[in-house]
Amino acid sequence: MYIKRNICPTHPGIILNDHYLIEQKISNGDFARKIGIKLNRLENILSAKERITKQLAKNIARELNTSKEMWITGQNNYDNWGNTK
Numbered sequence: 001m002y003i004k005r006n007i008c009p010t011h012p013g014i015i016l017n018d019h020y021l022i023e024q025k026i027s028n029g030d031f032a033r034k035i036g037i038k039l040n041r042l043e044n045i046l047s048a049k050e051r052i053t054k055q056l057a058k059n060i061a062r063e064l065n066t067s068k069e070m071w072i073t074g075q076n077n078y079d080n081w082g083n084t085k
Contacts, residue, residue, distance in 0.1 A: 008081050011048035012074035020064055021046075035059040051075055 021031055032042040036059060044050035052060070057071035 009074070009077040011078050012052050012071050013045035013048050013050070015074060016052075016060065016071075017046040031063070034063050048078075051079070 020026070021028065028042055028046070029039055032039045035042075035056065037056065041050060045052060045056075052071050052075045054068070054072060057068040057075070060066070060071055061068040
Protein backbone atom coordinates (compact mmCIF):
# COMPACT_ATOMS: atom_id res chain seq x y z
CA MET A 1 0.00 0.00 0.00
CA TYR A 2 1.28 3.46 -0.94
CA ILE A 3 1.20 6.12 1.74
CA LYS A 4 1.81 9.67 0.60
CA ARG A 5 4.00 11.54 3.03
CA ASN A 6 4.26 15.26 3.29
CA ILE A 7 8.05 15.25 3.68
CA CYS A 8 10.31 16.98 1.21
CA PRO A 9 12.99 14.71 -0.29
CA THR A 10 16.55 15.50 0.70
CA HIS A 11 18.44 17.64 -1.80
CA PRO A 12 21.11 15.49 -3.49
CA GLY A 13 23.77 18.03 -2.54
CA ILE A 14 23.13 17.30 1.13
CA ILE A 15 23.40 13.56 0.40
CA LEU A 16 26.62 14.19 -1.50
CA ASN A 17 28.10 16.09 1.43
CA ASP A 18 26.89 13.92 4.31
CA HIS A 19 27.19 10.45 2.81
CA TYR A 20 30.13 10.79 0.46
CA LEU A 21 32.44 13.74 1.02
CA ILE A 22 32.41 13.74 4.82
CA GLU A 23 32.41 9.94 5.17
CA GLN A 24 35.26 9.53 2.68
CA LYS A 25 37.13 12.56 4.06
CA ILE A 26 37.23 14.28 0.66
CA SER A 27 37.79 18.03 0.86
CA ASN A 28 35.36 20.30 -0.95
CA GLY A 29 38.23 21.93 -2.84
CA ASP A 30 39.64 18.64 -4.07
CA PHE A 31 36.23 17.36 -5.11
CA ALA A 32 35.34 20.58 -6.92
CA ARG A 33 38.55 20.30 -8.94
CA LYS A 34 37.92 16.64 -9.74
CA ILE A 35 34.43 17.32 -11.09
CA GLY A 36 35.47 20.50 -12.91
CA ILE A 37 33.57 23.21 -11.05
CA LYS A 38 34.49 26.16 -8.84
CA LEU A 39 34.47 25.70 -5.09
CA ASN A 40 31.71 28.26 -4.51
CA ARG A 41 29.42 26.38 -6.91
CA LEU A 42 30.06 23.10 -5.07
CA GLU A 43 29.35 24.81 -1.76
CA ASN A 44 26.04 26.10 -3.16
CA ILE A 45 25.13 22.57 -4.25
CA LEU A 46 26.10 21.09 -0.88
CA SER A 47 23.86 23.63 0.88
CA ALA A 48 20.91 22.96 -1.46
CA LYS A 49 21.10 26.39 -3.10
CA GLU A 50 21.92 25.07 -6.57
CA ARG A 51 20.77 22.13 -8.71
CA ILE A 52 22.81 19.16 -9.81
CA THR A 53 22.69 19.26 -13.61
CA LYS A 54 22.90 16.20 -15.86
CA GLN A 55 26.53 16.94 -16.75
CA LEU A 56 27.43 17.48 -13.13
CA ALA A 57 25.66 14.23 -12.19
CA LYS A 58 27.83 12.44 -14.74
CA ASN A 59 31.00 13.95 -13.26
CA ILE A 60 29.96 13.19 -9.68
CA ALA A 61 29.08 9.61 -10.61
CA ARG A 62 32.45 9.13 -12.31
CA GLU A 63 34.39 10.34 -9.26
CA LEU A 64 32.34 8.47 -6.65
CA ASN A 65 31.66 5.29 -8.64
CA THR A 66 27.89 5.78 -8.46
CA SER A 67 25.32 6.13 -11.22
CA LYS A 68 24.47 9.46 -12.80
CA GLU A 69 20.80 8.42 -12.60
CA MET A 70 21.02 8.39 -8.81
CA TRP A 71 21.92 12.09 -8.78
CA ILE A 72 19.50 13.07 -11.55
CA THR A 73 16.61 11.20 -9.92
CA GLY A 74 17.41 12.75 -6.55
CA GLN A 75 17.43 16.23 -8.06
CA ASN A 76 14.19 15.60 -9.98
CA ASN A 77 12.48 14.28 -6.85
CA TYR A 78 13.58 17.34 -4.92
CA ASP A 79 12.53 19.73 -7.69
CA ASN A 80 9.14 18.10 -8.25
CA TRP A 81 8.15 17.59 -4.63
CA GLY A 82 6.25 20.86 -4.33
CA ASN A 83 4.30 20.14 -7.53
CA THR A 84 2.85 16.87 -6.24
CA LYS A 85 1.27 18.07 -2.99
